[in-house]
Amino acid sequence: MTKLLQANHMLRIKTRGKGFTEITEDLRRWLGGISAAEGLFTVFVCHTSASLTIQENADPNVRRDLMEALEGLAPEDRPYHHAEEGPDDMPSHIKSMLTDVSLSIPVMDGRMVLGIWQGVYLIEHRTAPHERRIALSFIGQGG
Amino acid sequence: MTKLLQANHMLRIKTRGKGFTEITEDLRRWLGGISAAEGLFTVFVCHTSASLTIQENADPNVRRDLMEALEGLAPEDRPYHHAEEGPDDMPSHIKSMLTDVSLSIPVMDGRMVLGIWQGVYLIEHRTAPHERRIALSFIGQGG
Amino acid sequence: MTKLLQANHMLRIKTRGKGFTEITEDLRRWLGGISAAEGLFTVFVCHTSASLTIQENADPNVRRDLMEALEGLAPEDRPYHHAEEGPDDMPSHIKSMLTDVSLSIPVMDGRMVLGIWQGVYLIEHRTAPHERRIALSFIGQGG
Numbered sequence: 195m196t197k198l199l200q201a202n203h204m205l206r207i208k209t210r211g212k213g214f215t216e217i218t219e220d221l222r223r224w225l226g227g228i229s230a231a232e233g234l235f236t237v238f239v240c241h242t243s244a245s246l247t248i249q250e251n252a253d254p255n256v257r258r259d260l261m262e263a264l265e266g267l268a269p270e271d272r273p274y275h276h277a278e279e280g281p282d283d284m285p286s287h288i289k290s291m292l293t294d295v296s297l298s299i300p301v302m303d304g305r306m307v308l309g310i311w312q313g314v315y316l317i318e319h320r321t322a323p324h325e326r327r328i329a330l331s332f333i334g335q336g337g
Numbered sequence: 338m339t340k341l342l343q344a345n346h347m348l349r350i351k352t353r354g355k356g357f358t359e360i361t362e363d364l365r366r367w368l369g370g371i372s373a374a375e376g377l378f379t380v381f382v383c384h385t386s387a388s389l390t391i392q393e394n395a396d397p398n399v400r401r402d403l404m405e406a407l408e409g410l411a412p413e414d415r416p417y418h419h420a421e422e423g424p425d426d427m428p429s430h431i432k433s434m435l436t437d438v439s440l441s442i443p444v445m446d447g448r449m450v451l452g453i454w455q456g457v458y459l460i461e462h463r464t465a466p467h468e469r470r471i472a473l474s475f476i477g478q479g480g
Numbered sequence: 481m482t483k484l485l486q487a488n489h490m491l492r493i494k495t496r497g498k499g500f501t502e503i504t505e506d507l508r509r510w511l512g513g514i515s516a517a518e519g520l521f522t523v524f525v526c527h528t529s530a531s532l533t534i535q536e537n538a539d540p541n542v543r544r545d546l547m548e549a550l551e552g553l554a555p556e557d558r559p560y561h562h563a564e565e566g567p568d569d570m571p572s573h574i575k576s577m578l579t580d581v582s583l584s585i586p587v588m589d590g591r592m593v594l595g596i597w598q599g600v601y602l603i604e605h606r607t608a609p610h611e612r613r614i615a616l617s618f619i620g621q622g623g
Binding site for chain 1: 341375376377390391392393396398399401402403406410435436437440441442444445450451452454455476477478
Binding site: 341343345347377379381383384385410411417418419421427430431433434435437438439440441470472473474476 | 484520533535539542578579580583586587594595619620621
């Protein structure tokens with residue numbers, strides 16, 4: 195191993211309420227800035243009512259269907275014990291549990307090994323816009 | 338990089354049957370013991386009928402609703418092909434598949450980057466109490 | 481730390497259409513080939529209509545029930561906005577979102593810390609056979 199690199203960063207992303215925000219470019223930019231070459235990249239969302247997923251980045255209808263699928267699995271009109279924070283809060287926690295809080299993506303030749311159709315998304319589950327914190331971590335070889 | 342640290346540990350947690358057991362403090366204690374400063378922390382559950390999640394740590398009703406949501410997604414009263422180990426076994430595997438077997442949490446300034454409301458939980462899906470093994474791994478900089 | 485090792489590899493797995501393909505041995509073979517001793521192993525699938533899970537490796541009926549559970553959570557006979565790629569495409573994305581795109585498995589004493597009943601599986605969600613790319617990454621101590 196030529197040059198070992200370990201770096202962390204806290205990214206802040208503003209959401210516009212329920213929906214998908216692609217963060218692939220934000221991740222690429224940070225990896226480029228630290229000259230990550232080969233290793234392991236981890237993305238972690240510091241919240242329990244927003245989450246992460248890697249999904250098809252071509253047709254926006256895919257995200258529309260994904261969101262509707264999540265609504266079906268955790269409907270707002272069901273009675274919840276935890277209801278103090280509004281009808282969208284408990285479904286947000288359920289949707290977070292069913293999707294990802296952390297993603298680990300290998301980096302080869304200076305790039306995340308994402309497939310051609312894979313985009314990394316932050317999913318906002320709350321109705322209102324939020325600023326979300328996403329922790330980034332790289333460990334491996336620098337360029 | 339000043340001092341590279343790589344450490345693993347096997348944690349054992351006793352559950353009381355179906356439900357959430359918070360392990361955040363167990364994780365903090367181990368990270369403190371090895372003087373982890375900056376890097377990547379991974380938690381892995383060595384079972385297929387118990388799993389991990391990071392969820393709201395304030396109102397216990399959140400975990401109650403999460404458990405009921407999981408019961409709804411994998412009901413015990415459905416006919417399963419794999420039924421030899423009791424009605425709670427196959428739903429346990431489904432619930433494990435839908436939640437997390439591994440979590441990767443960046444460590445910054447000697448602490449996991451958990452949000453203020455994020456707790457790390459072991460979810461026991463079987464009706465009977467079990468002792469569960471959870472593998473911990475840290476790689477990064479030591480203090 | 482005696483000898484730091486960081487290695488990546490792209491594995492290719494042929495699937496036979498919808499179903500589980502166990503890849504545990506492929507992973508073991510690669511880890512053995514690079515003499516991984518202690519550290520963190522990550523598996524990442526470069527697709528959005530195939531995914532990963534760690535599940536019971538004994539009774540094949542478990543995988544049959546898991547597949548039926550996924551079909552129930554993302555049925556093909558539901559109307560989807562994204563329908564151009566066939567009735568099995570959008571359900572594949574939903575099933576991928578609900579299962580795992582990446583798995584992080586600690587390695588101790590030269591072996592993945594998998595429990596005795598844990599096998600690592602690639603899940604093909606499309607009806608047709610595909611060749612799937614799976615990125616492997618190890619960082620830690622070499623033997």
